[in-house]
Amino acid sequence: MGILMKGKPVADAIKEELKAEVQDLKAKGIIPKLTIVRVGADPGDMSYERGALKAMANINIDTDARALPENIEQTDFISELEKINADTSTHGILILRPLPKQLDEKVIKNFIAPEKDVDCFNPINVAKVFEGDETGFPPCTPSAVMEILKFYNIELMGKNAVVIGRSMIVGKPAAMLLLKEHATVTVCHSRTRDLPLVASGADILVVGIGRAKMVNSNYIKDGAVVIDVGINMDEDGRLCGDVDTDNCINKASMITPVPGGVGSVTTSVLAKHVVQACKMQLSLL
Amino acid sequence: MGILMKGKPVADAIKEELKAEVQDLKAKGIIPKLTIVRVGADPGDMSYERGALKAMANINIDTDARALPENIEQTDFISELEKINADTSTHGILILRPLPKQLDEKVIKNFIAPEKDVDCFNPINVAKVFEGDETGFPPCTPSAVMEILKFYNIELMGKNAVVIGRSMIVGKPAAMLLLKEHATVTVCHSRTRDLPLVASGADILVVGIGRAKMVNSNYIKDGAVVIDVGINMDEDGRLCGDVDTDNCINKASMITPVPGGVGSVTTSVLAKHVVQACKMQLSLL
Secondary structure (H helix, E strand, C coil): CCEECCCHHHHHHHHHHHHHHHHHHHHCCCCCEEEEEEECCCHHHHHHHHHHHHHHHHHCCEEEEEEECCCCCHHHHHHHHHHHHHCCCCCEEEECCCCCCCCCHHHHCCCCCHHHECCCCCHHHHHHHHHCCCCCCCCHHHHHHHHHHHHCCCCCCCCEEEEECCCCCCHHHHHHHHHHCCCEEEEECCCCCCHHHHHCCCCEEEECCCCCCCECHHHCCCCCEEEECCCEECCCCCEECCECHHHHCCCCCEECCCCCCHHHCHHHHHHHHHHHHHHHHCCCC | CCEECCCHHHHHHHHHHHHHHHHHHHHCCCCCEEEEEEECCCHHHHHHHHHHHHHHHHHCCEEEEEEECCCCCHHHHHHHHHHHHHCCCCCEEEECCCCCCCCCHHHHCCCCCHHHECCCCCHHHHHHHHHCCCCCCCCHHHHHHHHHHHHCCCCCCCCEEEEECCCCCCHHHHHHHHHHCCCEEEEECCCCCCHHHHHCCCCEEEECCCCCCCECHHHCCCCCEEEECCCEECCCCCEECCECHHHHCCCCCEECCCCCCHHHCHHHHHHHHHHHHHHHHCCCC
16 A cells, blocks of 8 residues: 655645744845735636735745736736836745736746746746756746655656656656656656556656546556646546546555645745745845 | 668758748848857867858858957957847857856856847747747757658657757757657656666667767667767767667667768758748748
8 A cells, every 4th residue: 555645744844944944034134025916816816826825924925916907908917017026025926827818928928037936937947947957946836746756755866757748837847857856757648659558667657637537557657656746626526636546556655645745735835936036036045 | 771861861851942942032132141159269169160151151041150259258248249139130140159168158148139049049949949839949959850850751749759868959959849749758868777778668769968889789679760969989080979870770770870960960950940030030930
């Protein structure tokens, strides 16, 4: 029977470390601050925002939640963003995406100050993740995957890591972060032939493909470490991952649950990025 | 006995196509132009420059070779670069690298106009290669790999591609370009355990690790397609690749020679990027 790698202890450990760092900064008169920019009132955005605000408050990171009108024009959005860029009291900026149609993300991404871009929207940070440059901020989800692997002492050097999914918010950056830790990395996707065969070569399997319980024990090598990034609803309307956990847990040595796995670490990673951004901006790193 | 995939016919086909395109542009009064920026007089740089100038002349692309003093200061270099950025007669800029020590590439890369950056120096283009956005220019060498695979009708969708090497000029961009064509891509490197085993799972093997003749038949699956990106000197002072071609040619179905393989396609790719840049700048694409 494999071990469930829960996210909470990982998040708690990150938070404890950050609390100490934030306290040190406070002693120097510095308070890290995250500004969240939300356009409209999408329930998913609002739920994520509430979670993020709560996590920041818990660590004593200041926050500012800007709610912009659903129909805001691009020039107005950019001018709001530039004000936040210029505001030295804000160290991290999170723009909740996707943005409504009148706002062109391909244009806007170039305007967020790279040093405040804590969720990898600006191409400067995208390039840094590709290059393995640690002064950039990877997207929070693949960063959370790496935090979990680190917390549970999973050795990566020379191991075979297989990533299922090639999105820019999970698969590709996860592949680059694993490569940076010297894993041999395979990226699979919907066109991969014999996916169970490829996946079952993995010592570490990261799944972020967005299909409920698609990965069963045929995809798992005996003793593999499985990280499930998916968040889906099953037929009974219950939250589930991309991995059929019950079916895999006897074959995997360790597996993250959904809910309670990767998703419970992302806001702690966000907080970590804000503190790191704050320190970099004040030349404290 | 495998087939040698020579670079020359690939380069010739690209050149023929470009000549026609350049002729069409000329009829509209447009002449694509590449400006090469060289600092100092490194023999390798000068040799590459001569080859590039000759290739452009052959296709009727205008060129301007700027030789800057070895000891040029960063601010002066940047101001030269900005003049070239602003010069509307230049559509592509190639800065020969590595630059001397007083010039910080991490700073300078941000100054080359992304739309003229035909060899993937600016992070905007690096991010586009990572994202699979075709409006960016990948580095010329991995682009040449893809041109060879296309010319020789190698199917990529769903195939297992293994890339040995994870540099930013070959391995990582090659991995992204293969992924864009829907191959399942594995990136290997010096820390990979049992590299011959991993490599011999490849339908398409791309080798860019910089070690003379390292890859022998133990790394090759029967019938694999092998692309050798290495350029090294063997013990007798002769040019050779990272693959021991003689040893592998009976196992591989197709293999690129060195010299005469990937290296003979790169300047044609450079020319292709210049024409593409010219058309994009004039909104003709």
